[in-house]
Structure formats: C-alpha cells, structure tokens
Amino acid sequence: MFTGIIESTGILKSIEEVGGDVRLTIESNNLDFSDVKLGDSIASNGICLTVIDMTDNSYAVDVSRETLAKTTMKHWQPGDTLNLEKAMLPTTRFGGHMVSGHVDDVGVIKVMREDARSIYIEIAIPDALKKYAATKGSITVDGISLTTNLVKDNIVCLNIIPHTAEVTNIGRHWQVDGEVNIEVDLIARYLERLNSLS
The missing domain is CATH 2.40.30.20 (Elongation Factor Tu (Ef-tu); domain 3)
Structure with missing residues (x-):
C-alpha cells in the first residue's frame, strides 16, 4: 500500500528480457534504501514492483507481460526519470490517499x-x-x-x-x-x- 506522495525520482538504468518477461534496474541517489530489503515493494511511476536485487543506490524488479500491456512501461527507455515511493509503514504519515500500485x-x-x-x-x-x-x-x-x-x-x-x-x-x-x-x-x-x- 502507498500514499501517492513521491519520495524521490530515479533513473531507469537498464531493461533486460528474461524468459519472455522483463527485468528493470532503477537507480536513485536520493531514495533512502537503508530500510529496503528483498521482497519489498517500491512504486515506480505508480506501478507496484517487487525488489528482487539491490545495491546501495539501485534495485532490480521483474515485470510480467500483463504489467507491460496495462501500463506505460512498454514505452520506457533507459535514462527515463521515474517517480518512486516505498511501501508505506503503519507509522507513515498518510499525506495522499490509499494507493495500491495496481495501475488500472x-x-x-x-x-x-x-x-x-x-x-x-x-x-x-x-x-x-x-x-x-x-x-x-x-x-x-x-x-x-x-x-x-x-x-x-x-x-x-x-x-x-x-x-x-x-x-x-x-x-x-x-x-x-x-x-x-x-x-x-x-x-x-x-x-x-x-x-x-x-
């Protein structure tokens, strides 16, 4: 669950085809990754994506064909700037509204x-x-x-x-x-x- 209050922007560093799906790597020098672990969700341009690999300033996600078909992700290119928000915590200020990260x-x-x-x-x-x-x-x-x-x-x-x-x-x-x-x-x-x- 998210609030729709953007925490940072990031840069799409790479797009890789993996077994018919896609793997993305997104980098941000402004997003605090200290509390992010594998399996956590980060909304990237409003799309809830699961972190499958990470470094100190980047994370990788796998994307299904359904997500590619239903979102603008099919047009993304390396170098694009993305809006980023980590999943909310029970203690997070609820500054926006309830956002699932499931793009309609x-x-x-x-x-x-x-x-x-x-x-x-x-x-x-x-x-x-x-x-x-x-x-x-x-x-x-x-x-x-x-x-x-x-x-x-x-x-x-x-x-x-x-x-x-x-x-x-x-x-x-x-x-x-x-x-x-x-x-x-x-x-x-x-x-x-x-x-x-x-």
Whole structure:
C-alpha cells in the first residue's frame, strides 16, 4: 500500500528480457534504501514492483507481460526519470490517499499549460474508468496522488503546484499526447463492486 506522495525520482538504468518477461534496474541517489530489503515493494511511476536485487543506490524488479500491456512501461527507455515511493509503514504519515500500485489503465495528456505558478493539465482516461472519477476526488497519475479540480465526461482536470512539479517527473517527461499511468480511487472501485452485488 502507498500514499501517492513521491519520495524521490530515479533513473531507469537498464531493461533486460528474461524468459519472455522483463527485468528493470532503477537507480536513485536520493531514495533512502537503508530500510529496503528483498521482497519489498517500491512504486515506480505508480506501478507496484517487487525488489528482487539491490545495491546501495539501485534495485532490480521483474515485470510480467500483463504489467507491460496495462501500463506505460512498454514505452520506457533507459535514462527515463521515474517517480518512486516505498511501501508505506503503519507509522507513515498518510499525506495522499490509499494507493495500491495496481495501475488500472493508461491516460493521455490532452492539455498542459501554465496557470499562474501551477501547471493546468487535462487527462483523457478510458471510458471504463470515468465512473470512478469525481470532482474534488482523488486519482493517482504516474504514482502521484492528485486532487481532481473537475471531471468532464472522461476528462480529468488537475492543477499541479510548483513543489509537486519539482519533486516528480512532471516537468521532465509529461507532455501533450503523452501517456500516463492511471489508478482510480480504491474506495470508489470497491463501492462499485458492492453495488453490483446488491
């Protein structure tokens, strides 16, 4: 479980094919690895990945074909900057919202422009996900917990404050027509499931 509050960014160092799947190595000189052990989870651009090998400043993960098909990872290249968050602890401040790290699908950035000191962004999400998006609700984009300003059909409107833009990959990689990982609000997903059973 994660909060969507990005702890650091990292660089994708390598992509290796292993038996039909993929192994990634991600490096970060800013993420504290002192409490990370093999088997722990680190969300990388919002994707919950299991650490299978590590050094003092990097970790390796195996990725299934399902994850490749459902996320932006299929477009990643060595040198890309990724948003990183270690799994939360019971003592962690809950600064964002409940994030599972299980990406639902990919959205497309349609508008990105300055709005005073913030960045205004509109993201088109798949039609199947729009029922989970609500004005002033929560959504996770590339692992970042964000509040929706407004939802118009399948368009989610967001404002990114300067701090968030500076400590994530938004200013470096996000652009119009670019794809981003989307995870809808966990509570909304379970409420919808409960309603379908009643």
